[in-house]
Every structure is written in structure tokens, then in C-alpha cells.
Amino acid sequence: MNNFRQYEEAIAKYHKCLSIKTLPVFSWDFHHEFLHELKNSFLDLSKLNSIASQNKWIQNNWDLKTRIKEEVIIVTDAKLSIVFASHNMVKMNGYASAEVVGKSPKMFQGQETN
Numbered sequence: 001m002n003n004f005r006q007y008e009e010a011i012a013k014y015h016k017c018l019s020i021k022t023l024p025v026f027s028w029d030f031h032h033e034f035l036h037e038l039k040n041s042f043l044d045l046s047k048l049n050s051i052a053s054q055n056k057w058i059q060n061n062w063d064l065k066t067r068i069k070e071e072v073i074i075v076t077d078a079k080l081s082i083v084f085a086s087h088n089m090v091k092m093n094g095y096a097s098a099e100v101v102g103k104s105p106k107m108f109q110g111q112e113t114n
Contacts (some may be wrong), residue, residue, distance in 0.1 A: 037069075040087035044068050051075060051084055080104055 045068050051057075067073065072092045075084040082105060085097040093108065100107065 037087075041068050044073070044086045047084055048073065048075070074100075074105060076105060080106075 045064055048064055048068070068086060072088045073086040074082055077083050082100050082103055085100045087097055089095055089097050089100065
């Protein structure tokens with residue numbers, strides 16, 4: 001029994017000396033949301049770069065890294081069918097990007113839009 005007391009005291013002393021910065025449990029929601037948005041931004045950027053290289057677009061002055069985080073980006077083909085929509089679309093109008101791919105951008109026009 002005495003050996004366990006010494007062990008427990010040694011562990012407590014060790015942990016008091018550590019300089020670990022812990023996060024409160026409620027902050028994990030914010031952290032997870034940030035990581036999720038960051039992951040989606042990288043996925044969107046990768047998809048846009050793939051579309052740009054497939055179509056041989058010249059993108060010298062495009063600042064996609066900044067814009068992909070702040071704005072909604074929609075890419076259509078020549079027939080005005082949506083082939084790409086960024087993940088930020090959910091914040092703008094409630095549609096997930098998968099819901100709008102294959103549809104026309106006219107779906108966003110209505111009486112209450114300008």
C-alpha cells in the first residue's frame with residue numbers, strides 16, 4: 001500500500017511540473033468548426049485547380065486561396081450547368097454544393113433576389 005502512495009505522489013509531482021496548455025471542453029466545438037472549414041477550403045481549392053488544369057485556364061492573377069475562404073465560387077460549363085460549387089454555398093443560401101451541381105444558376109433567381 002505504501003508503494004502506491006509514493007507512486008501517486010511522484011505522478012502528481014510530475015504533472016505539476018508539466019507546462020501543458022489544456023483547452024476547456026466547450027472550445028472543441030469552435031476548434032472542430034475551424035478545422036472543418038479549413039479542410040473544405042483545401043478540398044475546394046484542389047477541385048478548382050483540377051478544373052482549371054483540365055480546361056487549360058490561365059490563372060495568373062487569380063487569388064483563389066483568399067477568395068475560397070470568403071466567397072462562394074460557382075463554375076458552370078458552356079451549357080450553363082453547374083459543375084462546381086464551393087462549400088461556402090451553405091452559408092449563403094442553405095444549399096449544399098452537391099445539391100446544386102448539374103443544375104442551372106437560374107435556380108438562385110427569384111422575386112426576392114436582385
